[in-house]
Amino acid sequence: MEQRLSDPAADPHALQRSTLRGNAESIGFAIMVAALVVTPFFTYPLFLMQAMCFALFACAFNLLIGYVGLLSFGHALYFGWASYLSAYAAKAWGFTPELAILTGTATAALCGLVAGLLAIRRQGIYFAMITLALAQMMYFFALQAKFTGGEDGIQAVPRGHLFGVIDLRNEAAMYVVVLVIFLAGFLFIHRVVNSPFGEVLKAIRENETRAISLGYRTDRYKLIAFVLSATLAGVAGATKAIVLQLASLTDVNWPMSGEVVLMTLVGGLGTIFGPVVGSFVILVMQFKLAAMGEWVLVIQGVIFVACVLLFRRGVIGEIANWLRIRL
C-alpha cells in the first residue's frame, strides 16, 4: 500500500483534504447512481444487472484484500454456492425471490464461517492456498452432487414475484431490485470500511503484530471480515442466479476466483469505487470481444500484466492519486 496518505497532522492541507475526500466520495457515489439509473435506457439491461452482481462480488472481495490485506483465492465458493442454493430454493422449493436470495446468502455465510475459521490461521500464500483448496473441494462437490445438475447447472430458474406481489419477469422491476441490492451492499461495505471496526481492519493490514500488541484480537476481526466478505459475495451470487435464471459450474470454478481478483486489481485495490469500475471494464471487454473466442483470455492476460507493470493502483487508484483525493 505505497500510496498511503501522509500523516494528516504533519500536513497543512489535511483538513481541507479530508472534507474534499468526503465530497469526492459523495460525488463519485452520485455519479455512479446516476449512471446506473440512466444507462438501462441506452444499453442492454440484462447485461447491466449481471455487471452489478459482479461489481458487488468484486466489492465484497475488495473488503477482504483491500482493507484487511487477505488475498482469498477461493471466493467463487461463496458466489457459486449462493447461486446454486438460491436457484434451487426458487426452483425446487418454490421460494419467493427474496427468500431464495436469503437462502443463498445464508449458505455463503456458513461456508465463509467454516472456511474462514480454517484459513485465517495462516497468512500470505498459505492463506490463499487454503481458500483455493476449500473452494476446489466444493467445486468438485458441485460437479458430483445431484441437485446442481453437473455441467448443465440449474436451468430455467423462475424469477417469481418479489414479496409475492411484484412480478420480476418484468425487466424494469428486476433491474430496480438488482440496483437496490447492489447499492445497499455497496453502502454497507462503505459503512464497514469507515467504521471503527474498519479502522482496526486497516491497522491489521498495515501491521498485524502492532495491532496485536495494542490489544486487538486480530483473529476475530479477520474472521468477521472474512464472513462479511463471503456473505456479500453470496448476495451477489444469489441475485445473479435469479437474474440469469441459471446457476452453473462457471460460478463456482476457480477461474471465477481469478476473475474477481482481476476486476479488483484493474479497478483499484483498496478503493471503494475501484472494484465497481474494474468489473464493468472486464465485463464490457468480455461482452465486446465474445466473438473472438479464446482470444478474450489472452487479452485479459495482457491487461493484467499491463495493469501490474504500468498502473498498479488500478484505474480508480490512479485517478485518485492524480487528483490527490481518496475514492
Next chain:
Amino acid sequence: MRKILGLATLVVASACGGANAQQVTVKVGVLSDMSSLYSDIGGAGSVAAAKLAIADFTKANPNVKVELISGDHQNKPDIGLQLANQWYDVEKVDLIIDTPNSGVALAVSQTSNAKNKVFVVSGAAASDLTGPKCNANTVHWTYDTWMLANGTGKALVKTGGDTWFFLTSDYAFGHALERDTMAAVEKNGGKVLGKVRHPLNTNDFSSFLLQAQASKAKIIGLANAGGDTINAIKAGAEFGIVKGGQKFAGLLVFASDVNALGLQTAQGLTLTETWYWDMNDANRAWTKRWQAERGAPGKFPTMVQAGVYSGLTHYLKSVVALKSATDGKAVVAQMKKTPTDDALFGKGSIRVDGRKLHPAYLLEVKAPSESKYPGDFYKLRATIPADEAFRPLKDGNCPMATG
C-alpha cells in the same frame, strides 16, 4: 429479347404470388463451440455450412436478405444463455442454429421458447430436446442419443458385445446417451456391469480407464464426444485395453474425430451417423465447396455441419412461405407442415415433437489398408430407415405429442 425476359420474369413472379417480391430480411446466429473440444464438430465448419446455405438460397430467392452472425458459447450454459438472450433482444436474431453441447442447447431452447424465436439444433444430441423438454420453437435436426443408442448399441450387442461398462461425460448429453444406450443394450439381452462419469473436457482418463478395465466388460461404451472421445480412445491404446480383449464403442463419433485419431487407432470402430460426405455425388460436391469456404482442404465436414446447411435451408424456405420470420412458433409450425428436401439429407419430414426424421447409417471405420484416399473413412454396414432410426413419438413423453 431482354424485354421478353423481363416480361417472363414478371409473369413468373406474379404467378408465385405478388407479395413474394417484397423484401424479407432474416438474421441467423450460429451459436457453437468455436475454441474447445467440439469446435471441429461444429464451430467454424458450421459457419461455413451456414454461409453455403445462405448463398444457395439467396441465389434462388433474391428477395430474401439473410444476415449471419456467430458466437462462441465456450461450452458454458451461462455464456450460451447470455449470448442467446443478447442476440434475440439486441441483435434481433430470428434463428439460432447448431449449438453442440446439450447443456447449452437445453438452456437456449427454453429462451427461444420464451422469446418466441426459432432454434434449430444440429450439434447437440440429448433426446430430451424432443422428449420431456420439447417445445414449439425448437427443431432437433441431425441426430440424437436415442438414435445413436439404437444404431450402435443394438448392433454391438447383436454381434456378441453383451457386457458393457460406460464412460460417461457428466452433463445432459452424456446422461441421455448413457440412459438411452443402457435401455437399448438391456432390451437386446446385454448387461451393464458398471459406469463412471467424467467431467466435460477431461485430459486424464487413466483412473476412469482402470475402472473400465477392472470391470472385465467386453464393451467399453464411450458416452462422450469430440475431444473427450479422442482422448479416451488414445489413452485406451496406451493402457492396452484393446489388446486385452476389450473393445471401445464410440457411441458418438464424428468424421472429424476419425480424422484426428487416424485410421490406425480408430479402425474397426462401429458408429452411427446420419450423413457421410462420401456417400453420394451430391455430398462430395458439397464437401468440395465446404472445404473451399472453410479454407481447410484436409478437413471433412461432419453430419452436424451438413445438418446446419440442411436445417437452415428448410428454415429459410418456411420463412419465405410465411413472408415473415417474426413469429417463431408460426415458422416452426410451417417447417413441420412442409416436407423437407435438400441436396444433403434428401427428402424427410419433421414430427410434431420437433424431431427431424431421416435414415441413419451404421458404419465401420476402415483399416488403413482399405482406405484409398484421404477422407475414405467408413464402410457402410446397414441403413436404418427413417421410421426406425428415431425414438417412436409415444415413447418420448413430449407434452406436445400427447396433447
